Amino acid sequence: MKLDLLTSLYVFMLAAFIGFEVIRRVSPLLHTPLMSLTNALDAIAVVGAIVLAAEHKTTLAAVLGTIAIVAATSNIVGGFIITDRMLRMFKSSGPKKP
Amino acid sequence: MIFSENFIEIAYIIATALFILSLKWLSSPTTARRGVWAGEIGMGLAIAGTLLHFGIVDLKLVAIGLVLGAVIGVPLGKVAMTAVPQRTALSHAFGALCVTLVGTSEFYLRAPNIPPFMMAVLSLEVILGSLTFTGSLMAAAKLQELRWPPQRPVTYKGQNFVNLTFLSLAIIVAAVLVLRPDQTRLFPALIFIPLIFGVMLIIPIGGADMPTVISLLNSYAGLSAAAMGFVLNSKLLIIAGALDGSSGFILSVIMSKAMNRSFTNVLFGGFGQIQTAATSEQEAKPVKSATAEEAASILSAASRVAIVPGYGMAVAQAQHKVRELYDALTKRGIDVRFGIHPVAGRMPGHMNVLLAEADIPYDKLMEMDAINGDFPQTDVALVIGANDVTNPAARTVQSSPIYGMPILDVDKARTVMVIKRGMGAGFAGIENPLYYMDSTLMLFGDAKGFVGNIVRELSGGHG
Numbered sequence: 001m002k003l004d005l006l007t008s009l010y011v012f013m014l015a016a017f018i019g020f021e022v023i024r025r026v027s028p029l030l031h032t033p034l035m036s037l038t039n040a041l042d043a044i045a046v047v048g049a050i051v052l053a054a055e056h057k058t059t060l061a062a063v064l065g066t067i068a069i070v071a072a073t074s075n076i077v078g079g080f081i082i083t084d085r086m087l088r089m090f091k092s093s094g095p096k097k098p
Numbered sequence: 099m100i101f102s103e104n105f106i107e108i109a110y111i112i113a114t115a116l117f118i119l120s121l122k123w124l125s126s127p128t129t130a131r132r133g134v135w136a137g138e139i140g141m142g143l144a145i146a147g148t149l150l151h152f153g154i155v156d157l158k159l160v161a162i163g164l165v166l167g168a169v170i171g172v173p174l175g176k177v178a179m180t181a182v183p184q185r186t187a188l189s190h191a192f193g194a195l196c197v198t199l200v201g202t203s204e205f206y207l208r209a210p211n212i213p214p215f216m217m218a219v220l221s222l223e224v225i226l227g228s229l230t231f232t233g234s235l236m237a238a239a240k241l242q243e244l245r246w247p248p249q250r251p252v253t254y255k256g257q258n259f260v261n262l263t264f265l266s267l268a269i270i271v272a273a274v275l276v277l278r279p280d281q282t283r284l285f286p287a288l289i290f291i292p293l294i295f296g297v298m299l300i301i302p303i304g305g306a307d308m309p310t311v312i313s314l315l316n317s318y319a320g321l322s323a324a325a326m327g328f329v330l331n332s333k334l335l336i337i338a339g340a341l342d343g344s345s346g347f348i349l350s351v352i353m354s355k356a357m358n359r360s361f362t363n364v365l366f367g368g369f370g371q372i373q374t375a376a377t378s379e380q381e382a383k384p385v386k387s388a389t390a391e392e393a394a395s396i397l398s399a400a401s402r403v404a405i406v407p408g409y410g411m412a413v414a415q416a417q418h419k420v421r422e423l424y425d426a427l428t429k430r431g432i433d434v435r436f437g438i439h440p441v442a443g444r445m446p447g448h449m450n451v452l453l454a455e456a457d458i459p460y461d462k463l464m465e466m467d468a469i470n471g472d473f474p475q476t477d478v479a480l481v482i483g484a485n486d487v488t489n490p491a492a493r494t495v496q497s498s499p500i501y502g503m504p505i506l507d508v509d510k511a512r513t514v515m516v517i518k519r520g521m522g523a524g525f526a527g528i529e530n531p532l533y534y535m536d537s538t539l540m541l542f543g544d545a546k547g548f549v550g551n552i553v554r555e556l557s558g559g560h561g
Contacts, residue, residue: 004331005216007333008327008333008336011336012327012336012337012340015340015341016340016344019121019342019343019344020348022121022341023121024348025125026121026124026125027125027126028352028438028440028447028465029127029447029463029465030124030127030130030450031349031445032182032445032446032447032448032450032451033124033130034124034446034447035186035313035316035345035346035349035446036182036185037120037121037134038316038341038342039189039193039316039319040137040141041121041137041140041141041338041342042320042323042338042339042341042342043193044113044141044323044334044335045193045197045323045326045338046196047144047145047148047335048330048335049196049199049200050145050149050163051330052203053156053159054156054160055156056156056159057207060203061203061206062159064199064203065159065200066159066160066162067163067199068195068200069160069196070167070170071167071193071195071199072192072193073163073167073170074170074189074192075171075189075192075193076141076167077167077168077172077175078171078173078175079171079175079189080134080141080175081174081175082174082176082182082185084131085175085176087127087130089179089451089454089457090127090450090460091454091460092127092460093459
């Protein structure tokens, strides 16, 4: 148990550093799509909710888990759709590709 | 069972790699769409892996949840571009809701056998989750301009004291639960106090602070998801949460810097107090105004034009008319570029999305630092619905509430034209000396209508 938490802390720290380095490079042009995309990715929390609803250990857990699935799934579906819609709109002006 | 245990872990590892690639590809508009696909594939893998792992235990509820979520998600993905800020706030609320509900279930499933560190992380998850839930709902309601809450900042005496009290109460409850996880009666307080705190936190926030606040809520939502990853011992979730959290954090830092304010100032200052400083001493000064015809003839004589859009352009839905103006001017060989302040609009990058929607090429959308040096060589700076981000008082007047805030140096252009409804002050009630300069022409009217008139003059009249 102790070891799990320590490993988790390492993972968190490394992921935070990767996040900083990767996201620092995102052009301000795309800050809105960035936020909607990270939001969709964040909704991976749905896997935790799926476990609750599938295991059905108590009624409370199953009900809350199902509501959580609804909330997260709407973020996944809506987040990916709107991010792609936004990115499709960004067009360059000429043949000169950057 | 061992096999399936490995299978799901491998699916999660691939998903993690795809998530990181997804954000990496988002760094440039040319690869960004690939980033969305990577994210979608990663998400699909992770969900499919989880479903396969649990096999046929009981997927009825899961199926209902997934279908209902998709039914809600599709329309949320198809909102108008002007509504993207409130949609984003709403999705932060949904993400936080999911995390809070899962945290709550985990507590009741495990109590009283929860080790102290685990309980601390669980408390963090639930506190951040519930305050982000109501806070984001409030932000979404303000952005949607619902009748309640008011969009103007609501401040009252002792506000910070009240807020800090709520926060401390939540932390005290968490501390008690860490020591005595069998006190399950206390747990609801760990949800309800932050729920109220979330409302109180956003009440004093006004429109111009929304970019910072949305970013901050984004960061909280990510951190709460990471905390949930600790509780469930899911590395995938920790990483996704950390990525989202750091993204929100970076954006909040950029937004605060662009307003020359600190986080704590945005959250605990409230813009309201500042208004007292904004006495109008320049009332009597004359301004020069011009008609659409005059504006059109000045623009057609220019060779370099910089357009500076602000939230007013979004409100007036003028972006498509601005596109027509861009076309009319470019056709005449005039160089037209856009100067975009980081906090223009209601969320980070808001203006870029609106202009891209209107088919303006993204290489004409310049960041503040990239265009500021060019203003002295610019013939006309056309300000549409922006105010505080062009206020030269930020550079010179030390007593000004926005002193020190980086601005677009439109005042250095040879001619400045400002489209504005009237002489009313901007969001913070701060006078803008830009309007009284000799080189400034005020174009009074609705942004959409006025730009349309200029376009008509340019195409119809003397060409």
